[in-house]
Amino acid sequence: MAFFTHQICRGFSSSAVRNVVIKHVTIIGGGQMGAGIAQVAASTGHSVTLVDTNEDILKKAVKGIEGNLKRVVKKKFADKPEAGEEFIQKALQNVSTSTDAGSVVQGSDLVLEAIVENLKIKQDLFGGLDKLAPAHTIFASNTSSLPITDIASSTNRLDRFGGLHFFNPVPVMKLVEVIATSATSQETFDSLLNFSKKLGKTSVSCKDTPGFIVNRLLLPYIMEVIRMYERGDGSKEDIDIAMKLGCGYPMGPFELADYVGLDTIKFIMDGWSAANPDNPVFAQSELLTKLVAEGKLGKKTGEGFYKYK
Numbered sequence: 001m002a003f004f005t006h007q008i009c010r011g012f013s014s015s016a017v018r019n020v021v022i023k024h025v026t027i028i029g030g031g032q033m034g035a036g037i038a039q040v041a042a043s044t045g046h047s048v049t050l051v052d053t054n055e056d057i058l059k060k061a062v063k064g065i066e067g068n069l070k071r072v073v074k075k076k077f078a079d080k081p082e083a084g085e086e087f088i089q090k091a092l093q094n095v096s097t098s099t100d101a102g103s104v105v106q107g108s109d110l111v112l113e114a115i116v117e118n119l120k121i122k123q124d125l126f127g128g129l130d131k132l133a134p135a136h137t138i139f140a141s142n143t144s145s146l147p148i149t150d151i152a153s154s155t156n157r158l159d160r161f162g163g164l165h166f167f168n169p170v171p172v173m174k175l176v177e178v179i180a181t182s183a184t185s186q187e188t189f190d191s192l193l194n195f196s197k198k199l200g201k202t203s204v205s206c207k208d209t210p211g212f213i214v215n216r217l218l219l220p221y222i223m224e225v226i227r228m229y230e231r232g233d234g235s236k237e238d239i240d241i242a243m244k245l246g247c248g249y250p251m252g253p254f255e256l257a258d259y260v261g262l263d264t265i266k267f268i269m270d271g272w273s274a275a276n277p278d279n280p281v282f283a284q285s286e287l288l289t290k291l292v293a294e295g296k297l298g299k300k301t302g303e304g305f306y307k308y309k
C-alpha cells in the first residue's frame with residue numbers, strides 16, 4: 001500500500017542493526033492502553049511481558065485482558081467454543097508480568113511504553129532502560145502528544161526509536177500511527193510497520209508533529225466542546241446526542257473524553273497550551289482542570305463528565 005512505502009526524512013546511524021523481526025515485546029504500563037496492546041500482541045502470537053509499578057495493577061490488567069479476550073472469542077469463535085477457549089489460553093500463555101522493567105528488557109525486540117503522559121517520567125524510564133536493553137532492541141512510545149524526539153533524547157539509540165500510537169480500545173480500533181523522527185532509521189521504521197501489520201492493524205506514517213494526525217484534530221474538537229458546554233450553549237447530553245446522530249460518531253465528545261481519561265486530555269492540553277500560549281485552540285478549560293483536581297478522571301475512576309456504575 002502506498003502509505004507503507006511513504007518515505008519519511010530519517011537518519012542512519014553507524015549501528016549495524018538491520019530489520020528487526022519483533023517477536024518478544026516488553027510493554028511498560030498496564031493501564032487501558034498497555035493492557036490493550038498486550039492483548040492484541042499476545043493474541044497474534046507475540047511473547048509479551050507487561051510491566052507496571054505494582055502487582056495489583058498487573059493482576060487487574062491480566063484479568064481485563066482475559067475478559068476482553070472472551071468478548072473477542074464470542075464473535076470470532078461463535079460456533080466453536082473449544083477453539084475459542086484454546087485461543088484464550090494460548091494468548092494468556094503469551095503474557096507474563098513484571099514490576100521490574102530493567103530485568104526483563106534483555107530478551108526484548110521491542111520495548112513499547114504506555115505509561116503516564118509526562119515527558120520527564122518517560123525520559124527517565126527510557127534513559128535507564130537504554131543501558132540495559134540489547135543493541136538490536138527498538139524503543140517506541142505510545143504517547144498521545146509528546147514529541148518522540150524529546151522522549152528519545154534520553155537514550156543513545158535515536159536510530160532505533162520511534163512512535164507507535166494506538167487507539168482506545170486497542171482490540172477494536174484498527175489504526176496505528178507509526179512515527180519516525182528525523183533520526184529514526186529506515187530499518188526501525190519498517191520493523192514498526194511490519195509489527196503493526198502483524199497485529200492486524202492498518203498503519204499510517206506520521207511525522208513527529210504535535211498530536212501526529214488524529215490527536216491534532218481530535219483534541220481541539222474535544223476542547224471546543226468543553227468550552228461550548230462551559231458557555232452554556234448546550235447540555236452535555238444534547239451535545240453528545242447531536243454529534244452521534246448528526247455526524248454518525250460512535251460516541252459523543254463527553255463520552256469519548258471520559259473514555260480516553262480526563263487526566264490524559266489535561267496532560268496533552270497542558271503541554272500544548274504552554275507551547276502555544278496565544279493560540280485559543282489550545283486554551284485551558286476551568287471545568288476540565290476542576291474535574292481532574294477532584295480525581296474525576298472519567299470511566300476509569302467511575303466519574304468524569306458522567307457517572308459510571
Ligand SMILES: CC(=O)CC(=O)SCCNC(=O)CCNC(=O)[C@H](O)C(C)(C)COP(=O)(O)OP(=O)(O)OC[C@H]1O[C@@H](n2cnc3c(N)ncnc32)[C@H](O)[C@@H]1OP(=O)(O)O
Pocket residue numbers: 068069071072075143144166167168169170171172173215218250251256260
Ligand atoms: C487519546 C489518544 O491518544 C487516541 C485515542 O485513542 S482517541 C479515542 C479513539 N477511540 C474512539 O474514538 C472510540 C469511539 N467509540 C467506539 O468506537 C465505540 O463506542 C466502542 C468500540 C468503544 C464501543 O462500541 P459499542 O458498540 O458502544 O459497545 P460494545 O457493543 O460494547 O462494543 C462494540 C464491539 O467492540 C467490542 N469491544 C469493545 N471494547 C472491547 C475491548 N476492550 N476488547 C475487545 N473487544 C471490545 C465488543 O465486544 C463489541 O464487539 P461485537 O460488535 O463483535 O459484539
Ligand SMILES: NC(=O)C1=CN([C@@H]2O[C@H](COP(=O)(O)OP(=O)(O)OC[C@H]3O[C@@H](n4cnc5c(N)ncnc54)[C@H](O)[C@@H]3O)[C@@H](O)[C@H]2O)C=CC1
Pocket residue numbers: 028029030031032033034051052053057113114115116117118121125142143144145165166167168259260261264300
Ligand atoms: N487513554 C487513551 O485513550 C490513550 C492514551 N494514550 C497514551 O498512552 C499512555 C498511557 O495511557 P493510558 O493507558 O490511558 O493511562 P493509564 O492511566 O490507564 O495507565 C498508565 C499506567 O502506567 C503505569 N505507570 C506509570 N508510570 C510508570 C512507570 N514509571 N513504570 C511502569 N508503569 C508506570 C501506571 O501505574 C498505569 O497503570 C499515555 O502516554 C497516553 O497519552 C495513547 C492513545 C490513547
